[in-house]
Amino acid sequence: MDSEKKLKNYQNKQLWCECWLVSLWNAYRFFGKIPPTMGTPEYRKICEDACCISGACFNSGIERERKRLGIKFVPGQYKLSWIKNNLPVELSLFTKHRGYHSVLVVKTWKNKIQLANYTYGKLQWLPWSGVLELCNKRECPCSYQLSNR
Numbered sequence: 001m002d003s004e005k006k007l008k009n010y011q012n013k014q015l016w017c018e019c020w021l022v023s024l025w026n027a028y029r030f031f032g033k034i035p036p037t038m039g040t041p042e043y044r045k046i047c048e049d050a051c052c053i054s055g056a057c058f059n060s061g062i063e064r065e066r067k068r069l070g071i072k073f074v075p076g077q078y079k080l081s082w083i084k085n086n087l088p089v090e091l092s093l094f095t096k097h098r099g100y101h102s103v104l105v106v107k108t109w110k111n112k113i114q115l116a117n118y119t120y121g122k123l124q125w126l127p128w129s130g131v132l133e134l135c136n137k138r139e140c141p142c143s144y145q146l147s148n149r
Contacts, residue, residue, distance in 0.1 A: 008122060010106065011038060012117040018047045018115060019102040020057040021065060023090045026104045026116045027144035028069050030088040035069070056100070074143040078135060080128045084108045086143035092136040093118075100136060104144075 010026050015038065025035035036043040042079050066073065076089065079085025083089045088096055089105040107114035111128050118124045135141075 007092050011118050012121050016053045018052040022117045023102040023104040027088045070147050071144050072147040076141045090142045092139040093134040
């Protein structure tokens with residue numbers, strides 16, 4: 001029951017174009033930490049610093065937030081076995097409704113993955129093969145891990 005409750009706490013919506021920050025914050029949640037609350041002045045300030053109020057996040061803003069949270073990025077491979085062993089994993093997808101969009105793999109089961117911030121308001125289970133077709137192959141998947149500050 002605790003793990004189900006934890007999953008319900010993932011952020012599955014956005015206010016602006018902050019999907020990359022949402023993936024980072026959902027990784028923080030994955031580790032049982034509490035990120036900024038959506039709609040607060042702190043949340044808006046971080047989104048403004050990352051320049052994602054009216055466009056995609058800038059890497060420099062993501063880097064500042066990543067360091068503040070104590071998370072490191074570990075580049076990976078488009079292999080389900082790698083993803084299963086390196087959760088949580090961020091994927092850059094191309095969707096017909098959002099264009100390029102960052103999502104976080106938070107769980108796997110057989111050949112399916114569970115994504116946070118893919119479907120508005122809920123977690124989504126999808127077959128890996130279908131998600132792989134949407135992945136931006138110019139960007140590798142990335143495991144988010146807590147660093148030893």
